[in-house]
Amino acid sequence: MKNIVLSLLILFFVTGCDDFLDTKPQGRLSEDILNSSEGVDLLVNAAYAALGGPRGQEWGVWSFPTTNWSYGEVRSDNAYKGGGGTGDIMDIHKIETYNVDATLGNIDGKWYHLYCSVQRCNSALRVLNKSTDEEVANRSSRIGEMKTLRAHYYFELSRLYNKIAYFDENIEIDDYTKISNNQYTRDEILGMIADELQTAADILPPTQSEIGRVNKYIALAYKAKVRLYQAYVQDENTHAVISVNKTLMQEVVDLCDEVIGSNKYDLLDDFQQLDLVAFENGKESIFAVQYSMNDGTASAGRINWSHLLNTPQGPYSGDGFFLPSQNLVNSYKTDANGLPLVDTFNDQDYSTITFDGSGKPVNTNVSSNVDPRLDFVIGRPNIRWKTYTESPCLNSWVRDQGTYGYNCSKRFCVSPESPDMFEGWPWGASQLNWQIIRYADILLWKAEALIEIGTDLETARGLINDIRNRAKDSEYVKDFNDETKYAANYKIEPYPATGWTQDYARKALQFESRLEKAMEGERFFDLVRWGIAKDVMNKYFSGEKSKRVYYANSTFQDGRDEYYPISNGQYNFSEGLYVQNPGYGQFK
Numbered sequence: 001m002k003n004i005v006l007s008l009l010i011l012f013f014v015t016g017c018d019d020f021l022d023t024k025p026q027g028r029l030s031e032d033i034l035n036s037s038e039g040v041d042l043l044v045n046a047a048y049a050a051l052g053g054p055r056g057q058e059w060g061v062w063s064f065p066t067t068n069w070s071y072g073e074v075r076s077d078n079a080y081k082g083g084g085g086t087g088d089i090m091d092i093h094k095i096e097t098y099n100v101d102a103t104l105g106n107i108d109g110k111w112y113h114l115y116c117s118v119q120r121c122n123s124a125l126r127v128l129n130k131s132t133d134e135e136v137a138n139r140s141s142r143i144g145e146m147k148t149l150r151a152h153y154y155f156e157l158s159r160l161y162n163k164i165a166y167f168d169e170n171i172e173i174d175d176y177t178k179i180s181n182n183q184y185t186r187d188e189i190l191g192m193i194a195d196e197l198q199t200a201a202d203i204l205p206p207t208q209s210e211i212g213r214v215n216k217y218i219a220l221a222y223k224a225k226v227r228l229y230q231a232y233v234q235d236e237n238t239h240a241v242i243s244v245n246k247t248l249m250q251e252v253v254d255l256c257d258e259v260i261g262s263n264k265y266d267l268l269d270d271f272q273q274l275d276l277v278a279f280e281n282g283k284e285s286i287f288a289v290q291y292s293m294n295d296g297t298a299s300a301g302r303i304n305w306s307h308l309l310n311t312p313q314g315p316y317s318g319d320g321f322f323l324p325s326q327n328l329v330n331s332y333k334t335d336a337n338g339l340p341l342v343d344t345f346n347d348q349d350y351s352t353i354t355f356d357g358s359g360k361p362v363n364t365n366v367s368s369n370v371d372p373r374l375d376f377v378i379g380r381p382n383i384r385w386k387t388y389t390e391s392p393c394l395n396s397w398v399r400d401q402g403t404y405g406y407n408c409s410k411r412f413c414v415s416p417e418s419p420d421m422f423e424g425w426p427w428g429a430s431q432l433n434w435q436i437i438r439y440a441d442i443l444l445w446k447a448e449a450l451i452e453i454g455t456d457l458e459t460a461r462g463l464i465n466d467i468r469n470r471a472k473d474s475e476y477v478k479d480f481n482d483e484t485k486y487a488a489n490y491k492i493e494p495y496p497a498t499g500w501t502q503d504y505a506r507k508a509l510q511f512e513s514r515l516e517k518a519m520e521g522e523r524f525f526d527l528v529r530w531g532i533a534k535d536v537m538n539k540y541f542s543g544e545k546s547k548r549v550y551y552a553n554s555t556f557q558d559g560r561d562e563y564y565p566i567s568n569g570q571y572n573f574s575e576g577l578y579v580q581n582p583g584y585g586q587f588k
Helices: 003-013 037-052 069-074 090-096 105-130 139-161 173-178 186-203 216-231 246-261 271-275 326-331 439-453 457-473 502-517 523-530 533-544 568-573
Strands: 079-082 232-234 241-244 285-289 321-324 352-355 361-364 434-438
Touching (some): 069 079, 069 321, 326 502, 326 533, 439 457, 457 502
Antiparallel strands (some): 079 321, 352 361
């Protein structure tokens, strides 16, 4: 059982969030206790609990997922919304089709949830700052932990909304409405977040006795991510990437080297171990949301309610949201040398479904070589599903096949016969952690920075190949009916030195990031960081709309769609102080 999760059982009494300004406890604990050194652990635990959503099971965290499946994947070329049709959770359908404005409740709710989470960190820091080391055990570490968590919540706000209000625990609650969301530029916000993470790293221990607590290397790893974003300099009005700061890229390399040099982390031996509870706090996990079952809380326990809707039908009886796009399926095709078809992968659809005379689904166009991660990430009809032996994945596992096709997301759930899965509602629940940062990220970030610096392309190639070789050495999916055969023509090889120019290396890095990190909530943010979101998304819409007719009028407008609008509700909260993001017009 995960140590830090056990301490979260008390949070029912302290984590009300009717208004993110409200720090009064809800329930049995008095305000005097919470504002004393005796209550600081409760406040610290509440800030950790917010990693899974500040209202947990209480209130629709699936609509504002901390895993960013809707904000980072459905909003990209990787995934469809899924579910029971386009009207099933209309707000997410609008996100998918780029029909977003300042009235959208999903945009307002995500902002609100993240500021609730910021406020929990601030509440804990106020008490920690006025306490002494004698009054609070591990006080310096707890301060570092809260600064890291606050940096995480602010980073999410920054890459979602661009123009955000930034404040720390020293600002009086009554003064929040006086803080503009236009006081700092994107660069300044990211710089302050990075500085806070360094401050945290300087006082955090390299190792924590409780699983799940933030340590020094988590703060350093997160700082590397923030600096990576900051290194791509954006025009404040158009959001176009206008330059790449090589000094910051070198800092990314140095920070990644600190994490690598700690010898605390490594790649798991098999990619599929990422979805096994037995490996969730293993060597690849750097920073994760800790979940648990059978811990005394209601229903299944403190499980991943952000993914509540996303298990397929079939043996899970799930709601079937969050489905991989055909474009993503196609991206896993490889050539005769086992390398990605970076420029031509989408010329023909791989593994299309037709039906024979008896109505049985048949996979066609499957002669191409494919990266084995295809069937680690995506559930295709007639293909073995994890370790489930009763049937392969079937087309009926998707609720609305006419709208979304036949493929399911295979990641982030345990096999349906596993003892780690909860029986009944919530469908497919388990204690499987959500990885915020894993070791593969560190390798990709370092490779990306080296490629942009341009002076050590060989090291970058080696890092990318480490990830490809892990996929190559993983256990491939077997044919459901004949275990002497594989389920597809799997072929993956490392990149050779020949032709490894900076331009090709950049394409390879970006493509590898997609293949390795598919469905992990990062894809859209990567496209914006690289400055290629408009080209990628409009090409995607053009290729997909013949298959997904609801994309008929979808388009990515550069200078607007890189970020969400500031909602009308937040504008009203600020009493007219907030400024709208470019491209969305004036508040109404």
